[in-house]
Amino acid sequence: MSHRKTILLVEDNGDDVFFMKRAMKSAEIQNPIQVVTDGQEAIDYLEGNGKFSDRLEFPVPHVVLLDLKLPHREGHEVLQWARQQPSLKTLVIIILTTSRERSDIELAYQFGANAYLVKPPGAPQLVEMVKALKEFWLVQNEFAPVASVAKS
């Protein structure tokens, strides 16, 4: 019954997962956070394949935080794939990466990323970023109706 919107974190670096979870706690984000650690797993999760088929345990996310440098399938690939799926066209996908490369940024927006964030250097800055992220995407932002349909 809880309508807490799920956040899917696609991140292969265990330290970054730890930092992100801690920053989310500091920012008082109460939404459930699911973590997958490579590109293929991200696609499997979004498709509801295999172990992810139980949508009660693994709900369709409202927001995806997607790293770019990932094992198996890179973030850009996941993004491009998602935008080709009718049910995932309007999913909020935010790139969260260490890369500030022009080509990475350009490609991410070309493929339909909703935002592009660069992992900040320190923990306090990460908390600031996550707070801003919460305020904008979870509090102020209205999600596309399709996203809620996809919940079923």
Added chain:
Amino acid sequence: MSGATANEERVLVRAPTGGDSLNAAALIERAGFKAEICESLLQMCDAAKGGVGALLVSEEALFGASLPGFMEMLKTQPSWSDVPIIVVTSGGETTQASLRAFNAFGPSGNIMLVERPFRAITLVSTLQVALRARRRQYQVRELMNNLENRVAERTARLEETVSELEAFSYSVSHDLRAPLRAMQGYSHFLMEDYGNRLDETGRDFLTRIINSGNRLDRLVQDILTYSRFTRGEIEIHPINLEKLVEEIVQHYPSLQPPQAEIKVQTPLVPVLGHDGSLTQCVSNLLSNAVKFMPPDRIPRIKVWTDNIGPEVRVWFHDNGIGIDPAHQNRIFKMFERAPHQATYDGTGIGLAIVHKAVERMGGKVGVDSVPGKGSKFWIQLPKA
């Protein structure tokens, strides 16, 4: 090996009467050369395009409407080529016609005169000299082609190496950051969660670890920024400098009162540049300007533009510690910092980034400074 084709060994013959041409051609063929008769100067020009060893022309043929075209053909030869011309003159007294023919080629014309009546052996030996010289030209052509190919090949290999190196330095810097960020994060959490269980010395050590981590991270980030400016294409557009400076000042509290006073002498002349690169340059220069200050002084920076011909020089004049002239040339290089600036925080890459970015936009950068009296940094870009 001269690499000459059969056509390139032939002698093109142009005489005013068909009989003369036939005679000359027969003589040339008998001597073992290849001859081809041209009906007009124009036809000779056309034939020459297909390759020619030497031209044999009688002075009477060097008149008329097609002469300028003929001269043009000679002038527009490739750099290796200077086709030998043998002009058959009327002989005896130097006639007006001979003079005119001779003068038409100018002082650097590659011509030899053979006077009528000539002995066959005279013409053959002259042709022999001409064709020999021509073969030398073909050898030069061959050498030039080889050289060009070699240069192109080596340039390609060099470019490949450079881009490999750049990609390498990028991925190294990138991979360096991951463990570094982990160290920064955990040392921060250690302080946050366990700081009160450490004594003063313990906390001091931890603070030093955190500060060093931050410094190393800035260093790696600056190297990444620098390497970004060495790669990839940038697009040049007109830029509203006034707006760009204003936005940068608004973005950094350290550039605003009471921490600093930045006075922009409007109007700033618009320039041609790349928005992201120029923003990086101006913010690096402004943050340097406020950074290198004696402790008790409020930074005052003046920004203005001067027209210098088709270019604009943008000035950043600060009231900081200044730079010894001995170091002024070095500070734009990677990792170079003026020695007394060691007490100031910085990576020594900021100005190298400015230098690289301005260079990529086709501009220049420089500094005028007197120690103790502030510095005047400038960047110069084309006017918008």
